[in-house]
Amino acid sequence: MEIDILQIAICSGLLLMAIISSLCNVFFRRLPHSIFSDNDDDMALPKFSIVISAHDSASDLQKNLPYFLSQVYEPGYEVIVVDESSTDDTNNVLKLLKKEYKNLYTTFIPTSSKYLSRRKLALTVGVKAAHNEWIIFSDADCRPYSDKWLKAFSHFCNNENNIVMGYTQFDENTKSFYRFERMISSWYTFRKALNGMAYRHCGANLAIRKSDFMKKNGFLKNLKYLRGEYDFIVNEYAQSDRTAVVTSEDSFMLQDTPSKKTWTNTRLCYMETRKHLNRSHSYRARFNIDMLVLHLNYIGQISVLAYSVFVEDIVFMIAAICCFFITVCMRFIIAKRACAFLGESISAAKIVVMEIGLLWSNMKLMIKYATSDKNDFIRK
Template sequence: MMIISTTTIIAGAVVVLLAVLGSLINPFLRSLRFQKTETAENQPPVSILITAHDNLAELERNLPMFLRQQYAADYQVIVVCQSTDGETQDFLKRTAENPHLYYTYIPESSRYMSRKKLQITLGVKAAKHEWIILTEPNCRPSNDKWLQTMVRQCQDPNHLVLGYVALDEETKSVRRFDSIRKAYYVLRRAQQTYGYRSHMPNVAFRKSDFMKEQGYQGNLEYVRGEYDFLVNKYAHYGETATELDCDAWLIREAPSNKSWHNAHLYLQASRKSLERAGSMRTLMFFDHLMPHLSLIATLAVAAYSILMKNWILTGCAGFSFLLLFIVRMLIANKAIRHFDDGIAMFKLPFFEYGIIWRNLATKLRYWRADKNDFTSHKL
């Protein structure tokens, strides 16, 4: 007769319980609201702001999609480029016959501050409409209904609207996964309480708010982080909305390795100045802790039980391992299918457990980098 010891019962129960907790403490289980909103009868006039810096190829591909939106009210597309970028200016001059297009540029003499933030500030001042949607040259609307869908939330009491940006199919699947996972954090936070930040260039805000609060005043020393600081400063409780309808999506071209890594490095530099960061970082810490704690405990129990030839405990460890991986895989797969159905399901657990190593690599790159590269030396 097989005798099951108290140690076996306790260790088996603990490892299974940790597998359950490691599966359920999961950002993909915190659902987003995919609300159904009717298109407003009285659509507000809108300004679309695009900042360009050596982005001629992207503008040639994507700007026409912004200029042929089906929109009942007036809208303008403002492109702000560098004064030294003659080829881009020539292209904009040739396209200027479109009544929706307006372009300007920042002078060559603008130094010792973030040129990106200066471009946005000049673009906001040039905007003739109250609502402004900020985006990038490497983004394109998913269809010609993007604008009318995005502005459904541009009404009282909202002062800021976060839209979704999908990475195109040429982007590595692990990067698409990382972007979606971050979206679950920032979009749900915006839906529940205050907006924290956004890594997606599809943000609508009010010109009057930007001018009243002096734009990026308070974080001008940082070269980048324009979307993070915009959301962090202007997303107030009860006045922030999200628009997740697929017609309101922008599609972003696959980033280069350099631009992808640089975006993470700039976040490392600027996030210490973001407000309301503590609660978000604590939540993300526990989301990482529990599945890894469960995995380590499962592997330790499995190794111990095999050495002791305790096959019942080995079975508990094997069951816990399968439970953890399969449940997390199914939960992640269901969640990301709202945004991307091209990521293979079997890869998802490996993408999730690889996050801490990718984060560690980013921290090492930031540690080795020259910190002056992330500041404008203004202050």
């Protein structure tokens, strides 16, 4: 069996693409582990104000709020819940919890608020009510992974940083694809933050300085947009090389399983939000390049395999199969390492498949967004 120069060139190209496509993988670009110095226990740790907005969230607050209120944190902290004029038992749940926890404070926004995001208004009210410089934002459907959550954040809330970002993972009952999408989105945003200027934040685990928020008038520039509160905060308030990313397990936040409608609406709202964010093109270019290289690699392998079957060329067939095997194995190993790093129990084999499905899922959502009424994303 003779192998000509063309076969060598095509087979070499397939191998090169298999390797490059694995290197063009956001999970291959590692995140640093959170490391604390030996003197951390001696440093002056800050007090925190945790701000949570709630709307018809009685059951969520009853389940999750005690985790916020039971942190082991010696310097002290307060939890401020802002009720967005709920119509369920939210107020009664908060009254009962306030009797048990002295560090819980509550306030509300009136039902008459119009033409602006009630969520952003609630967070603004919470920040103004806060007594401490460092504010941590979270949601009613979230809870800290550990009672050392504040301790993990405190090591990074110092003079060197003005924003601290933590990971929010969906609970184990959530669909694997939803968890994978959160995982990969967070990895991209964390990498962006660590490489200069942060772009946005996924999840509900974010610390900023009250003085920064008040100095720039909070959400004044984007109050009319329904959602995107954490994206706008990071995009507007981030300073070059002053955003920290906490990756220790104690710093993680757990979020309750979202419904399909909630998950879809969240992603649709982001498609509207990103039109108003700075640095959007450079951030999305990285993702688009990774997806392009991944799909070109698989298309090349499938094309060569199909051609080899048609002309009965065993060399091309073996090369295509081997390169496909190399691609899958490399991406499996990289995905498994990433899952372990973020404490995710998603099967690495599933991730290899879901990486392909992510692009098509995004395209489907883009069509849905293009055909939607853009007024649905604006507070009326």
